[in-house]
Amino acid sequence: MSSDATPDPYDHPVAFGQRLKILRERRGMTREVLAGLVGMSGSWVKRVELGQLQAPGLDMLMRLAQALRIRDLSELTGRPDMSADLFIGPGHPRLAAVRAAVDALPLGAPVAAPPRAEHLAARLAAAWAARHSAPDHREKIGALLPDLIRDAQLAVQYAEAPADWRAAQAVLAEVYSLSQFFLAYQPDSSLLWRVAERSMVAAQQSTDPHTIGVSAWLLAQAHRDTGPDHYDAADDITQQTLDYLTPLLPDAADDVLAVAGALTFEAGYTAARRGETATAWRYWDTAKDMAAQLPAPYYHPVTSFSQAIMGAHAVTVAVELHAGRESVRQAARADADTIPSRPRRARHRIEQARGYQLDGQPDVAIATLDQAYEAAPETIRYNGYARAIILEEVESKGADRRRRASELAVRVGLLAA
Structure with missing residues (x-):
């Protein structure tokens, strides 16, 4: 040296x-x-x-x-x-309460009136609706999760008939699925893994195809986002679940078809992470055909799978393949306004910004991240890709770009006001 x-x-x-x-x-x-x-x-x-x-x-x-x-x-x-992975966002103020609910053991004397699965399912549907409509979606579901987790655990513990027990397990699995959306990109990866695995176990106990598909979809994502060493595990989970669901699809309800479509796209997402261009687009094409079988206004509440989401998925594939020009082309074709979920719309804007950054258009990238912030501030605040772009442009030599990036950095919480 x-x-x-x-x-x-x-x-x-x-x-x-x-x-x-x-x-x-x-x-x-x-x-x-x-x-x-x-x-x-x-x-x-x-x-x-x-x-x-x-x-x-x-x-x-x-x-x-x-x-x-x-x-x-x-x-x-x-x-x-x-050691700490700095692609993880800040800890949410409600993280401790959610962690305590997950870790608690629902033991003790029988409750006077154990929660019923159908009532919990209605509360869960309301929680999903709040997540999709609120700009501060983590705050909304973080406030609801502790009671939902406790009551779903109690419903399983005190269910008497086998059918009631399976129905309670299905609700518990989906409550854990909702928890994963709250926990994603927060500084407690072990808690996220614990919830993902519990969701999968409860789903299997429920024997409900839709519940199994949703839990597997999230577990595959957890593996893929952990890094290349887990890509094979993500593929195995995705393929095994598709093998289970595919024979059911000719007579399946829309929600089962949607989760199968979401899993199909996930296979393409992982292929894109591997750099397998042809495989990634082949899975996207198949998923797009599956979305076309759903009613035009349909939107799956957990996976967001729908006709409206396929344009956003195309942007993600191109970005993960590091194809800047194709990312921009797909971004121009995708209509973010058709995505009814605020956090999912913000996520799409972030993916578009990644594409513009790859294509050497940082000014458009910052403007697009501004749109993401307007859609759902909590989404951009916890997204590592968005944070990385903002921090990069805070150091830009262009005064106007540096100013706009700095202003956004203050709003996101990366810089002091």
Whole structure:
């Protein structure tokens, strides 16, 4: 290594301030720029780097790591015991209450009137409706989940007839499915896995095809989003569930056809992550044909599978294949306004922004992320792709783009006001 090369902060144990300076300089970032990204002064950054101030607390560590676009917190701290995936969003204020409900054991004396599965199903439907219509959807379902989880567990525990027990298991599985939407991208991956696995077990106990399909769809996503080492597991879950559902489809209700279509697209999504272009588009084509069999206004409340979503799915396939020009072409064809769910519409806008960024159109990407924020602020706040684009453009050399990205960063919570 030449004497004028940038040192590797992991060659030897170094103080936090030295590590911060090395990583900042590798990013080509001045102290003033880093300070602005984390809401501090340039002199504060200098004093930390010189060891005149102690290493900051966890909240500031997270801000520094995000500003430096470091994926793992241990890269900044030098401590493997402080590893954290920074593609994870912030912890929601209701996370602790949801975690407590999941971890609680519904033991004790029998309740006077155990919840009935049909009543729980109605409450669950209302919760899904709230999720789709509210800009602060995590807040809405986070408030409802603790009681839903407890009551669904009780319904299973105190069901007497076998049919009632299976119906209660179906509701419990879907309550856990709703929980996964709340827990996604939050800093408790072990809780997300626990809920995903419990959902699958309850679904199998229910013997209901739709419930099994929904739980498998979410479990496959959990595997795929964990990384390439889990792609095979995601494919296995998807294919086994499709093998189970396919013979039922000729006589199936719309919800079963929809979840089979959602699983078919998931197979294409994973193929796109692998870079398998032909396979990814083949699955998308098949899923589009399945969506065409559904009534035009139909919209599946869990998977969003519908005719309206297929344009958004095409954008996702192109983005995951890193095809910038195709992403933009698909984005131009997809009509976000036809997606009735606010968080799903925001997610689509984020995927469009990824496409514009890939195609070298950062100004359009920022404008599209503004639209995502207007649709559902909580969606963009927890989305790692959106956060990465915003942080990148906060450092843009273009003054107007830098200003608009900074304003959005403040609204999303990435920068101090």
